[in-house]
Amino acid sequence: MSDYNLSLFYLLIYSTTVVILVAGMIILSYLLGGRHREPATGEPYESGILSTGSARLRFSAQFYVIAMFFVIFDLETVFLVSWAISVRETGWGGFAVILVFLAFLLSVLVYEWRIGAFDYAVSGREILKSIRKAKGI
Amino acid sequence: MTVMGLVVIAGVLAAVISCAAFLVWFERRLLAFFQERYGPNRVGPFGVFQVVADIIKLFFKEDWVPPFSDRAVFVIAPVFVVASVLMSFAVISFAPGICAADLDVGLLFFLAMSSLGVYSIVLGGWASNNKYSLLGALRGAAQMITYEVFMGISLMGVVIMADSFNLKKIVEAQEHLWFCVPQFLGFAIFFIAGVAEARRIPFDLPEAESELVAGYHSEFSSMKFGMFFLGEYLGVTLISSLIVVFFFGGWLGPAFLPPIAWFLIKTFFFIIVFILMRGSLPRPRYDQLMGYGWKVLLPLALLNLFVTGAVVLVWQN
Numbered sequence: 001m002s003d004y005n006l007s008l009f010y011l012l013i014y015s016t017t018v019v020i021l022v023a024g025m026i027i028l029s030y031l032l033g034g035r036h037r038e039p040a041t042g043e044p045y046e047s048g049i050l051s052t053g054s055a056r057l058r059f060s061a062q063f064y065v066i067a068m069f070f071v072i073f074d075l076e077t078v079f080l081v082s083w084a085i086s087v088r089e090t091g092w093g094g095f096a097v098i099l100v101f102l103a104f105l106l107s108v109l110v111y112e113w114r115i116g117a118f119d120y121a122v123s124g125r126e127i128l129k130s131i132r133k134a135k136g137i
Numbered sequence: 138m139t140v141m142g143l144v145v146i147a148g149v150l151a152a153v154i155s156c157a158a159f160l161v162w163f164e165r166r167l168l169a170f171f172q173e174r175y176g177p178n179r180v181g182p183f184g185v186f187q188v189v190a191d192i193i194k195l196f197f198k199e200d201w202v203p204p205f206s207d208r209a210v211f212v213i214a215p216v217f218v219v220a221s222v223l224m225s226f227a228v229i230s231f232a233p234g235i236c237a238a239d240l241d242v243g244l245l246f247f248l249a250m251s252s253l254g255v256y257s258i259v260l261g262g263w264a265s266n267n268k269y270s271l272l273g274a275l276r277g278a279a280q281m282i283t284y285e286v287f288m289g290i291s292l293m294g295v296v297i298m299a300d301s302f303n304l305k306k307i308v309e310a311q312e313h314l315w316f317c318v319p320q321f322l323g324f325a326i327f328f329i330a331g332v333a334e335a336r337r338i339p340f341d342l343p344e345a346e347s348e349l350v351a352g353y354h355s356e357f358s359s360m361k362f363g364m365f366f367l368g369e370y371l372g373v374t375l376i377s378s379l380i381v382v383f384f385f386g387g388w389l390g391p392a393f394l395p396p397i398a399w400f401l402i403k404t405f406f407f408i409i410v411f412i413l414m415r416g417s418l419p420r421p422r423y424d425q426l427m428g429y430g431w432k433v434l435l436p437l438a439l440l441n442l443f444v445t446g447a448v449v450l451v452w453q454n
Contacts, residue, residue: 004241006142007238007239007240008238008240010142010146010227010237010238011227011237011238011240013142013143013146014146014149014150014224014227014237014238015224015227017146017147017150018150018219018220018223018224019216019220021150021154021223022216022219022220022223022364023216025360025363025364026212026215026216026360026361026364028196028360029195029196029198029200029359029360029361029363030200030359032196032197033196033197033198033199033200033359034197034198034199035199036199041201042203042204042205044203044205044265044266044267044268044356045267045350045355045356046267046268046269046350047269047350051267051268054266055265055266055267055268055270055271056266057268057271059271059272059275062279063275063278063279066279066282066283066427067279067282069283069431070282070283070285070286073286073435074282074285074286074289077286077289077290080290080293080442081245081289081293081296083446084293084294084296084297084442084446085296085300085301085302087297087300087446087449087450088300088449088450088453091450092450095446095447095450098446099443102439102443105439106436106439109431109435109436112431113431113432118427118428118431118432119424119428120423120424120427120428121422121423121424
């Protein structure tokens, strides 16, 4: 077996061992653990307050925006990775290309910054400003 | 050859898991020391067997799968959290010849596995069908994908200098100068991102106990809870050992100690730094945490990559 295949083979053994180990722990605790049933056993724990409604809530769209940014910037990492490993071969030509790429990327970052996509909460200063405006101070 | 490989695999797994278990006790003792308390000191000498007692207790607790939860996913999530971290240890070179699977794409493999870690949080929080868990999971997912973006970029400086993704070759490239000197910015960014990936204080907002009970793992009991706990300490060990491999010369050191000893000493130093941070830093606000990542660390990581590439090219000519 070649060196490359050998290390893949070791990785396979390693991952199998990990899965067996972790599954074993879960199964063991299932077998060893006690069982009991009381009136409140089957209720979600929400700080001792009776749960109202489902936990399938609507949440802030901000989280969705972050996921989109992640897609943009993590895809970019793929190109940066392939450049990083070949810096010496591609030389200054490759450097110039990646510079153009980075410029595009930074303009995206600046744009997102300017439209306030990174401001996760309303800033206190903005609130004070609008109050002052309303009162005409 | 094969037998040796199997011994290494078994040794790595045993060492890593017992190290993580030991850390549970070690952290409590050290935190107590910082706060002028005793900490757990009853079970065995200095309380070292506290961990054993805890593990036995966890195994005998009720393994409760909530009737309102998404059952299959609820069981899989804790398996994911431990397995994804443990898999990363496969590619780490602890000393010459001590490496479970010496992959050429070691660094990318680690990044891929740390991305998988996000799933455990999201699946666990969503499957619990508990409002606190859901909020914790959302925060956790947003935080981890944010910090993951520039965790990868901060390591590219190291890749440029070592010209390889292989962790063994990266260590060997540091023979003359540890990368923490030319790549200090990369080191700082990787360290911060690592703390966020391991969900440790000050970046433990997904499970901020003062507001979200225990965040994404509120509903987990028995060893399933233990898995999340173990995953956290494995994460601390992983990030510490990777910092050592990428920036502090891995096993390299003066010859009066064996290479593996140097690796352990350096790793333990960073683990202690992690614990010291837990003992001394407050949590930031959530919007500060996210803003800091996107507005400060991401541009800095790109700058570091760009400058490293330019310097290496100038050096070469």
